[in-house]
Amino acid sequence: MSSKKRLNYGFSGCQFPVIPKAPRSVRRRHSHNNLDNDQICAFELLAAVAGELLQESESSACSNVAEGKGELAECRVGVKCEQLKEDKPVKSECFSQGSCVESTYIPEPAALEQNFKHSLDKPNHVENNIFHRHNCSIMNSDFSQKDWSCAKLENCKKVDRGGKFHTEVEGGSSNLENACNKKIETVTQKQLDDDRKQTDDLTVANSCSVKGPIEKHVNNNAAINSDNSVQFPLYRVVPKPSFGKQRNNVKLGIRDDDENSFRSYSHSSKIRAFRKTSRIGYRRIKKILTSRHWRIAPQLKDCERSCFNNRVKSFYQNRKRICALERCRVDIPSKRRKLSHYNSAVAYGQQASSERKSNSHEKGIKRDIIPHRGSGASASAKTHQKKDPCVKFSIKSFNIPELFIEVPETETVGSLKRSVMEAVKSILGNGLRVGVVLEGKKVRDDNRTLQQAGVSQNGNLDTLGFTLEPSFYPVSPSLLSKDPPASSPCVADHELTRRPPSPILELELPSDSSDPSKTKLDKHDEDYHELAQSPTNPIDPTSNVAIPDFRAVVIVPHLNAEALAVVPGSPKNSRSELSQRRTRRPFSVAEVEALVEAVEQLGTGRWRDVKIRAFECADHRTYVDVKDKWKTLVHTASITPQQRRGEPVPQELLDRVLAAHAYWSQQHGKQHAEALKMADSQVQNVGA
DNA sequence: TTTAGGG
C-alpha cells in the first residue's frame, strides 16, 4: 500500500493523469466500512504467506529474504551474509553521498536476483520521478533516460554474473558515465556535500550492499549523478536569467524569511530539493529554541551559528560566492516565523552576538532595546501608572538588515568592501522607516497617543519593539498573472533582470495589478501611509520589491517590511506571539481563474496537485489555501451577488465553479458507490 | 505530508 501511494504522489508532481484517483474520503470510507472483512482476509492471507515462507526458509539456507535484506543476493554474488550487517552504515553513507539515483541503483542487483518484482518497480518509479522533477533536464544531455536504464540493467547483469561489477564499470564502458562526463564541467566537493544534504530525503530503497566494489562505483559516479539530478539543471538547462546574467555582479538581498523570498522565483525543482533540508533545520532549531528560550542558542555549535548567518546563501549554493567554504546549511522554512516572536521576547540585554545567532536570522535585524526601568521611578510607575506619563527606553542599536552579497572569488577585498558599502548605502539611502510593534502587532496609527496605543511604563514595554522598514511600500505582485501554468516558472526573474538599470527606484513588478498608480513609488508610499491608518484596509505589507540599482548592485526582491521587523514578545503572552496570522493575500481574479481551471481538470480532493498546477510559482499559496479558496468560491457562487464581498469574481467564473463542484461531487459520489459495491461483493465472496 | 472539515 505504501509503495502504491508513493507511486501516485511521485508522479503526480508533474504529470496529471486524467483519471483521478479516489479521494481520500472515499478511500477512507471504503476501508472503514470493510474493516472487519478486510482484516479477516488480510490475516488469512498473511498466515498463508507466512506459512509458505517458513517452509521455504527451512529448506533453503539462503532464502531468508522475508525482510528484504538482500541476503540471498549477497550469497550469490559471493559476499558473505555476515558482512551485510556491518556494511549498513557504509552503505547508507555511500548513498547519501551521491544522489537519489544511487539509492535506487544499488539495490537492483539484489532485486533482480531475487526476482522481486516490486523491487524493480520502485526504483524505476523513483528514477522517473527524478527525471520529471528536474524538468527532464537530463534528457538534454547526451544520454537519455533509456540509456540510463540500460546502463543500469547492464551493470546489474554484470554483478549478476561475476560480481566484478566495479572493474567493468570503471573500465569506462558505461554509457552513462561517458555521457555524463561530457556534460559535467566541474564538480566540487562542496557540491557533493550540498547534494548529499539535498537528496537525503529520497528513499534509500532496500538494503543490498556489496562492500568495496560498489562503494567505489558509487563514489565515482556520485559527482555525475548528483550534478544531474539536483544541481546541474538549475542553472544550465533551466534558464535563470537573473542569476545567469549577473553571475559576476554583486548581489544583495535583504534577508527575508517570508514566502516572498528567492524561492518565489526559484525553479520548482529547487524548491523541492530544499524541502527536506529545510524541515530538518527547522525542527532542529525549533527543538533548541523552544526547549526553554533562545538564550540557550549560544550553545549551538559553530557551524550552526554560521548557518544562521549564511542561510540565504543556500539558495545559491551551486554558484560561486564568498564564504564558499561554509559547509553546513540550515535552511529555515517560512513557517519558522512562528518562532521568531517567541525568541525575541528575551532579547533584552543580550549580547549582539548571541542575538544574531538566533534572532537576526529570523528578522534580519538586531534589536537592542533596553527599557529604562530606572529603579525607583519605574517601580512607582508600575503601581501608579498615571503619575508617570513618560515612557522611557533606549534603543541601543539597530542592525542593518542582513544583506546577501555575491561577488566573484576573483574580486579584490577592496572591491568587496565597496560592494558592501554600496549595498548599505543603497538601503539606507533609499530610506528606512521605523515601525512600532506592540505585543506582536504593528501599531500603525501614528496619531494615537502612546497611552491609547497601550504603550505605558507599567509593564508592557517589554512587548514594545521597533522595526526598520523600507520607506517605500512594496507592491504586491501576483506571480500568477495571465501566464499559463506551463510557462516558465522564472517569469519574474526575467522581468526583474530585463528591467533597464535606472537610478530611480522602480517598483513595478510583473503583476496583473490593473492599477497603474500602484507602480509609482511616491504614489505608493502615500498609499501606504494612508492605508496604514486604516487597519481594516486589506493592504498587503509583505510583498516583493525589486530595486535595480544603477551600479549593478541589485537588491534582490524582498525588501519586506515584515521581514525586517523585530517583534518583541515574551513567553507569557506567547499566544499572540506564537501564532501570528499570515498576512492576508486575497486571490486575484487571475488566480481564481487558474484555480478554477485546475479544479476543472483535476477535480476536488487533489489539492496538492491543483496547487502545483495553478500556483506552482506562488509559494505563499499552500494546498490548504487553495482548498479553502475553493470552498469559499463555492460558497460565493451560491450566494447572491449582493452578499458577496471583496474583489468581485466574474459570474462566468463562478458558474464554472458551481459546474465543476457539481461535477466532481457527482464523481466522488459515484466512486463512493463503486467502493461500496466492491465491498459488498467482497463480503459476499467471503461469505460464500 | 495531505486531505477534509470545522472554526
Next chain:
DNA sequence: CCCTAAA
C-alpha cells in the same frame, strides 16, 4: 486563514 484529526 487557522487548526487539527485522520490517513
